Amino acid sequence: MRIGLLGAGRIGTFHATALAHTDGVDGLVIADADPARAAALAERLGAEAAVPATSVMSAAEAFAQVEAVVITAATAAHADLITEAARNRLPTFCEKPVALDLGRTVRALREVESAGTLLQMGFQRRFDAGFRAAREALRAGRLGRVHTIRAVTSDAAPPPAEFLPLSGGLIRDCLVHDFDAVRWLTGREVAEVYARGTDGGAACFREAGDVDTAAVLLTLDDDTLVTATATRYNGAGYDVRTELSGERDQWVVGLDDRTPMTSAEPGGPGAPVRPWSGFLERFDGAYRAELAAFVRAARGEVPNPCSGWEGLRALVVAEACELSRREGRPVRPAEVAERAGVPAL
Ligand SMILES: NC(=O)c1ccc[n+]([C@@H]2O[C@H](COP(=O)([O-])OP(=O)(O)OC[C@H]3O[C@@H](n4cnc5c(N)ncnc54)[C@H](O)[C@@H]3O)[C@@H](O)[C@H]2O)c1
Incomplete structure (x- = not known):
């Protein structure tokens, strides 16, 4: 499965590295509002990763080229990216929270619901x-x-x-x-x-x-x-x-x-x-397991372990x-x- 990762910051770097070694992932496309940051991560993973991870593009370009999306961008971007992914009918993993206000959260979740797509939230515990x-x-x-x-x-x-x-x-x-x-x-x-x-x-x-x-x-x-x-x-x-x-x-x-x-x-x-x-070290195994579960859920092999409504x-x-x-x-x-x-x- 070819995955688009949106947001190459602290948690995005960790998740991209984990995804590159996750069963079922055979391509990783990385986008960030700061293209240089995405490029640096893609280059690093290109050298380290088990899957090709060298493409750098905008979120919109990424949506057209992937089968699933992992959102690790700053919180303010989550609701719009979830909505776009749902409209493109892409199974989506999103770091918590969907948004910082309840109204925006509900609107994004309704989009996912009406598209009938999967949204898994990142509650790694x-x-x-x-x-x-x-x-x-x-x-x-x-x-x-x-x-x-x-x-x-x-x-x-x-x-x-x-x-x-x-x-x-x-x-x-x-x-x-x-x-x-x-x-x-x-x-x-x-x-x-x-x-x-x-x-x-x-x-x-x-x-x-x-x-x-x-x-x-x-x-x-x-x-x-x-x-x-x-x-x-x-x-x-x-x-x-x-x-x-x-x-x-x-x-x-x-x-x-x-x-x-x-x-x-x-x-x-x-x-x-x-x-x-810190959290990256303490929850290393949990983050890897939640991403592996997402790949399986996106392929329809297991149910969604943490829906947007749970978030x-x-x-x-x-x-x-x-x-x-x-x-x-x-x-x-x-x-x-x-x-x-x-x-x-
Ligand atoms: N589950 C956890 O334990 C956990 C831990 C840390 C962070 N988080 C969540 O992860 C998210 C990111 O946190 P972080 O600490 O990595 O932040 P960060 O500031 O290190 O990285 C955020 C990245 O998102 C990029 N970005 C902003 N808007 C974008 C857009 N529209 N499209 C693409 N990229 C965009 C920024 O350029 C930046 O590179 C936050 O929502 C945070 O709540 C969750």
Whole structure:
């Protein structure tokens, strides 16, 4: 299958390299708003890749020459590129989110629906070995009734200041992964959220109307209580952990000899020798697995593992948290969905 990759930045470079070694991919066309960036990546992959990856072209040219599309461009471009791909009847993988506002997200998803094409969203935790094992254990009843979930997403260091206004903020950019993971792990919906954020770090967060640290309390529709925290300042390293506590057992995703933590107990584990440095390293296997699944889904061999509507549901929770943080009150995601005219899902 010949794939067009649109967006040759941080994640695009990773995904292009992974796709070049993915079964079923026999050509890769790379486009970027900055043609020099696309050319540099294509040249690099041309030397390294198992498939030819030397073509550089505009998105429109790429659509005419490929059988599937992988969108790794900046977020603001996603909705238009998804719409174009749907109109060209191309199965599409898109990095999260579809858009930063719900109305635009719904319009793009309607285009995909009316074209009858596939749209897979990039929530890679669904392909991470630890998250998958935890889901299986939970669904098999090994934990008993799960009453509490504690999720952590901590970046080792802030992203470049210019990324912040484009990111949608810490909650939409980072915690949205926890919201998707909690829904996917438990099979439950979020009934209510309460969110707080703080800004003790660089001024660029305040200037962008963003926070550098956030904590949210989610109540699921079966009354399971979930806390999720995120920060851009975790000097110990990159930390993604999810603890699930049930009446019979307690499982944790992301606890291993690279977890950036030091036990305060005498004789407890010290700081890891090689803490996780960032998402590309921590989720290397998960990203590769989600792209392999996309190629198989695009060929009709497996069902779509994460539809655009799933991405929308996680975004609705993020929007509710943003509103809660700004207004200092509990918010039901249903309130946000109704206000934005999101159809009942
Ligand atoms: N799933 C994850 O863990 C994860 C991690 C990082 C980023 N992301 C998502 O991936 C996307 C890209 O993030 P990034 O960190 O790689 O950003 P980046 O800024 O490094 O790269 C974005 C690239 O998109 C290009 N671009 C912009 N508009 C374009 C258009 N219309 N057509 C083609 N190319 C265009 C830019 O020139 C740039 O090269 C974002 O939506 C982000 O939310 C997801």
